Amino acid sequence: MSEIILLSDNDKNIKTIQKYLPLHIITVFQQKDGVLEYIKNKTPEVIIVDTVGMKDAVNVCRAIKFDTQMQNIGIILIVDKKQKNKDFLKYASSYISKPIDKDILNATLNSVILTKHSLDELSESNSALSTSLYRLDELNKTITALAGSLDKSKIIEIMTSGIEKFLSYQLCYSLVFNDPLDITLSINSLHPISPRLEEAIKLRAIYSYKNLFNIHTTKEDIKVIKNIKRPNDFEYDLNILVPAKFDTVFAPINVKDKFFGIIEVFREKEFNKNVDVIAFQTLVKQATFPLQSAILYEEIKEQNDKLEEMEKKKSEFFSIVSHELRTPLTAIKNAITILLSGNIPNIPDRVVLFVKMIERNSEKIFSIVQEWLDSAKAETGKLDYNFTVANINPLVDSVKQSLSNLADEKNIDFTVNKTENIPALYIDTKRIEQVITNLVSNALKYTKNGGKITITTELTEAEMLKEKPFSKDKDRVLSDEYVVVKVSDTGDGIAKENLEKVFEKFEQVNGTLSRSVGGTGLGLFIAKQFADVHDGFLWVESVVHKGSDFYLAIPVLTEDERFEMQLRHDISNANSDKKSFGLITLCENKLTDKPYLVEFIRKLDCENIFKKSTDSKYFYTETKENLYYSFYDVNMNIQIFNFVIQRIKDFAQKDKNLQNGKKIYLSHVNYPDDAGDAEELMNQSKKQLKEVING
Ligand code: ADP
Numbered sequence: 056m057s058e059i060i061l062l063s064d065n066d067k068n069i070k071t072i073q074k075y076l077p078l079h080i081i082t083v084f085q086q087k088d089g090v091l092e093y094i095k096n097k098t099p100e101v102i103i104v105d106t107v108g109m110k111d112a113v114n115v116c117r118a119i120k121f122d123t124q125m126q127n128i129g130i131i132l133i134v135d136k137k138q139k140n141k142d143f144l145k146y147a148s149s150y151i152s153k154p155i156d157k158d159i160l161n162a163t164l165n166s167v168i169l170t171k172h173s174l175d176e177l178s179e180s181n182s183a184l185s186t187s188l189y190r191l192d193e194l195n196k197t198i199t200a201l202a203g204s205l206d207k208s209k210i211i212e213i214m215t216s217g218i219e220k221f222l223s224y225q226l227c228y229s230l231v232f233n234d235p236l237d238i239t240l241s242i243n244s245l246h247p248i249s250p251r252l253e254e255a256i257k258l259r260a261i262y263s264y265k266n267l268f269n270i271h272t273t274k275e276d277i278k279v280i281k282n283i284k285r286p287n288d289f290e291y292d293l294n295i296l297v298p299a300k301f302d303t304v305f306a307p308i309n310v311k312d313k314f315f316g317i318i319e320v321f322r323e324k325e326f327n328k329n330v331d332v333i334a335f336q337t338l339v340k341q342a343t344f345p346l347q348s349a350i351l352y353e354e355i356k357e358q359n360d361k362l363e364e365m366e367k368k369k370s371e372f373f374s375i376v377s378h379e380l381r382t383p384l385t386a387i388k389n390a391i392t393i394l395l396s397g398n399i400p401n402i403p404d405r406v407v408l409f410v411k412m413i414e415r416n417s418e419k420i421f422s423i424v425q426e427w428l429d430s431a432k433a434e435t436g437k438l439d440y441n442f443t444v445a446n447i448n449p450l451v452d453s454v455k456q457s458l459s460n461l462a463d464e465k466n467i468d469f470t471v472n473k474t475e476n477i478p479a480l481y482i483d484t485k486r487i488e489q490v491i492t493n494l495v496s497n498a499l500k501y502t503k504n505g506g507k508i509t510i511t512t513e514l515t516e517a518e519m520l521k522e523k524p525f526s527k528d529k530d531r532v533l534s535d536e537y538v539v540v541k542v543s544d545t546g547d548g549i550a551k552e553n554l555e556k557v558f559e560k561f562e563q564v565n566g567t568l569s570r571s572v573g574g575t576g577l578g579l580f581i582a583k584q585f586a587d588v589h590d591g592f593l594w595v596e597s598v599v600h601k602g603s604d605f606y607l608a609i610p611v612l613t614e615d616e617r618f619e620m621q622l623r624h625d626i627s628n629a630n631s632d633k634k635s636f637g638l639i640t641l642c643e644n645k646l647t648d649k650p651y652l653v654e655f656i657r658k659l660d661c662e663n664i665f666k667k668s669t670d671s672k673y674f675y676t677e678t679k680e681n682l683y684y685s686f687y688d689v690n691m692n693i694q695i696f697n698f699v700i701q702r703i704k705d706f707a708q709k710d711k712n713l714q715n716g717k718k719i720y721l722s723h724v725n726y727p728d729d730a731g732d733a734e735e736l737m738n739q740s741k742k743q744l745k746e747v748i749n750g
Pocket of ligand 1: 493498501544546547578580
């Protein structure tokens with residue numbers, strides 16, 4: 056039977072309505088105070104509000120309609136035709152006018168009750184729909200989050216919190232097995248759990264685990280992580296495990312064919328087999344895919360670390376062996392020099408011949424050992440480079456001179472085509488000569504008697520390099536011009552599929568041939584590293600049986616670019632050796648010329664201070680309006696650094712020339728605290744340029 060509350064202050068009306076609605080339970084409410092509280096508790100189907108007898112009726116009706124718990128309650132108003140204020144009508148479901156007619160009252164009541172029932176049904180399905188949507192959304196979010204992680208414990212965490220959002224559980228535990236010594240029991244609970252319950256969960260988890268995976272583990276091996284939502288609330292005890300009190304769902308976490316763990320969830324409200332259980336299983340299943348990737352990732356990472364370690368050990372081994380071999384080899388070479396110097400009388404010719412053979416062969420061993428050393432050092436960035444401004448042609452001449460004999464021995468036509476007036480480069484001459492020597496030695500090795508070898512030097516625009524696929528590999532911008540050294544031979548050539556391979560370590564593309572001509576397979580690998588250090592390129596174009604063209608392209612750098620390249624090397628060296636670093640840039644507008652600046656520095660004794668260290672560098676850079684003079688030191692402590700700055704400032708204050716209008720700007724950057732890399736260091740320095748005279 057529906058309950059109806061009648062709000063009225065009028066005894067006559069109360070009596071009439073009670074008489075007209077005998078079958079309904081009617082609660083009469085006459086006091087205004089606490090009326091809303093009363094209605095909320097009773098949640099009647101309908102309220103009849105006698106607006107004639109109640110002054111506050113409008114407010115009561117409004118409050119009911121705006122309350123989410125009460126808004127479905129039907130409101131029937133009793134109104135008087137003479138009433139002026141009809142405001143409350145908008146909150147009512149229906150109204151009847153006085154005098155109250157029995158039939159009209161009953162009909163209105165029935166229709167309001169019917170409407171209320173329909174409204175209730177609608178709200179129920181609405182709220183079910185929004186709950187489903189919320190859960191679907193959470194399911195989606197969890198699955199997306201799972202896909203983005205490669206960390207095993209994070210994946211379990213995402214899965215557990217996803218399940219919590221979906222199932223609103225009271226307690227959930229997961230036992231995750233990484234290896235026999237790393238087993239974690241994570242307990243997520245709404246309330247604190249008693250020590251007895253914790254022990255029981257441990258045993259329950261181990262028991263389920265053993266049954267599933269036949270793995271022997273004891274509760275002492277298990278690490279427990281607890282996450283309690285409301286730590287100050289009452290404690291859960293063993294009763295949570297009583298089936299009649301809490302419903303549970305359980306799932307194993309299998310990763311491919313490997314076992315990984317188990318998960319069990321407890322909830323007071325029974326799980327719905329079609330929705331809750333399926334969603335739970337879906338989430339656990341979804342977690343296994345990223346878990347699989349995470350396990351694979353860990354395995355690959357482990358393998359990679361091992362490989363890296365082995366590679367490091369191999370390089371170290373090469374360095375040590377090469378070092379050890381070099382010492383006795385040097386002694387042998389010295390002994391040979393003495394034997395062949397002519398200072399020792401009466402050495403038979405036959406012996407001289409043998410000694411010469413020993414000399415040739417020890418030279419070979421020496422160069423192999425040198426290659427090993429260079430390759431190990433180049434790889435670990437430990438080679439020192441000594442960049443200077445130099446022309447490429449003399450290096451080509453020197454290579455020609457040292458290898459002409461070998462060419463003559465094989466009756467090879469060996470020529471050099473140099474471009475005269477070629478721009479100077481910023482290079483380590485020793486290393487670049489080593490590269491050209493290597494290219495020509497190879498050409499000699501792989502060219503048959505009577506063949507032809509040509510070295511050409513020429514200036515090329517960057518356009519020519521842009522067409523080459525390798526130029527895209529470099530993240531640095533191409534320079535405008537390059538000097539290219541080309542070594543061409545009419546030898547065996549290299550098959551297309553091996554063109555890239557020849558630059559790899561220990562790579563000899565034709566094993567048998569190489570064995571017959573000797574070699575370590577390191578020469579081109581080292582040459583490529585040297586080209587890289589110069590921001591250059593090394594590549595080969597070849598046709599089998601016709602011959603090969605090896606190219607070395609080195610950028611022609613402006614003063615500014617030279618400075619930056621040098622700075623880059625010095626910074627990386629300073630970085631690896633954990634040295635301090637000071638960069639000072641002086642900038643003057645072009646009223647004066649360079650010698651003045653040199654003088655300026657000299658007067659300050661800056662040169663002396665800088666020269667004390669071996670790693671000082673000086674550079675001029677000219678722009679349209681300004682002239683920069685930058686100098687830096689790779690091993691300068693902060694005291695010296697500040698001292699130099701102070702001297703420059705003092706000098707600038709006193710100097711008459713400067714006060715007559717010439718301006719000097721100064722900036723200083725201290726590495727490694729202030730800057731990240733060379734370019735940044737330069738930019739910072741330029742940005743910070745301050746006029747010294749004005750402070
Ligand atoms: P190696 O010490 O074996 O000469 P390199 O690194 O200098 O080592 O060369 C690697 C491989 O490249 C050689 O073993 C050879 O197969 C091939 N190669 C190099 N230069 C030439 C060339 N001019 N003609 C044909 N093949 C060459």
